[in-house]
């Protein structure tokens with residue numbers, strides 16, 4: 001049943017009971033966006049949000065590193081956002097409206113994808129709500145193409161669209177890109193920690209963060225991770241990040257910057273690789289914990 005829709009509607013994030021899952025009580029909100037329009041290789045990202053939510057019910061609520069229970073902040077799961085428009089740009093606009101509504105309520109909004117093309121929407125919303133922001137991208141791919149397969153709204157173009165908005169960005173883990181993308185990074189001195197530099201990422205990370213403004217939007221494409229620990233993604237690339245070193249980078253990010261919102265995208269769940277779903281759910285909870293501990 002790989003990629004097939006699940007018959008039951010998914011649980012809320014972590015399977016929380018009231019009051020912790022109530023929107024009124026919640027400091028954070030999960031926005032599921034099962035958006036899949038331009039995927040070029042493996043399919044299935046439309047099932048990503050539901051699979052992350054299902055896996056999240058098995059995540060331990062206690063964080064043994066911080067010795068706290070981040071779920072006590074209150075984490076509401078919003079109804080899924082499924083844009084009706086066939087036009088890609090209009091669909092991105094529909095997602096932006098939902099993200100804007102959630103961010104305007106003052107909550108820390110975590111968007112669950114879905115394919116990476118959706119990121120333009122919450123980034124535009126975050127800039128409206130929070131003002132000047134930078135974007136930090138964890139990804140195997142640069143996603144800096146001007147157009148791809150006939151559309152500027154492809155997952156392969158998402159960071160280019162963000163660049164077009166004049167929003168500064170930095171990337172970690174890149175290891176698959178075209179010659180023009182490589183030239184753009186070089187010519188414009190875009191800050192990158194490459195995939196082949198991941199062994200030294202912890203030494204290089206502070207300098208990368210220094211290139212971004214105080215407020216940061218985090219976009220986390222799960223193909224950043226090595227396929228050995230996260231095979232269930234549409235375009236897996238060898239030589240990616242591993243678990244604990246990545247969490248140390250995220251710990252540093254949330255301590256040094258004000259992360260205003262984030263997304264986790266490109267899970268393409270299969271029954272063969274439930275560990276990928278669980279990793280994604282863990283990643284979201286770890287980030288929520290970091291945000292909560294560092295909130296102003």
Ligand SMILES: [Mn+2]
Pocket residue numbers: 116139140141143155221
């Ligand atoms: Mn991507």
